Amino acid sequence: NDTKMMGSRAPDPASVAAVPSINDGGESRVVVRSGYLLKRGEIRKAWKVRWFELEDDKLKYKKTPDQIKPIDNIPLDQVVVRRSTENVGKEHCFELVTRNRIYHLVARSRTDMDDWMRALSLYTQLHTENNKIAEAEEEISIVAYR
Numbered sequence: 001n002d003t004k005m006m007g008s009r010a011p012d013p014a015s016v017a018a019v020p021s022i023n024d025g026g027e028s029r030v031v032v033r034s035g036y037l038l039k040r041g042e043i044r045k046a047w048k049v050r051w052f053e054l055e056d057d058k059l060k061y062k063k064t065p066d067q068i069k070p071i072d073n074i075p076l077d078q079v080v081v082r083r084s085t086e087n088v089g090k091e092h093c094f095e096l097v098t099r100n101r102i103y104h105l106v107a108r109s110r111t112d113m114d115d116w117m118r119a120l121s122l123y124t125q126l127h128t129e130n131n132k133i134a135e136a137e138e139e140i141s142i143v144a145y146r
Helices: 002-007 110-121 126-142
Strands: 018-022 028-040 047-055 057-060 070-077 081-082 093-097 102-106
Touching: 047 070, 081 110, 093 110
Parallel strands: none
Antiparallel strands: 018 028, 028 047, 028 102, 047 057, 057 070, 081 093, 093 102
């Protein structure tokens, strides 16, 4: 049901909040972004509304925000984040491509999709490697012009 998804507003990625975690002995965890997205099932291909939380280097999803145990965790280090390459009949669709599966996710707007993709890509290995390369190139250029 797309209307359930539309009602929740994900926080601005810039407003990172430490949220107490119930299942880790009360230690704080950092949820970078959270909100409802549609997720296409792997086997039946049905679209379901799920609550997603981007935490550390994992994307967790569950049925509702107050559900304690997530349905699944998607480690982001080996993920490619891209706009959907497949026509799935939904606007604002993007994909998380892992070694074992392609997750199809739908945001409620183009802006929301772009924000999710940007936030997720910050935790991929490729992004981390690109940042290291950029830092190295900057250091080389500084040394070269001394």
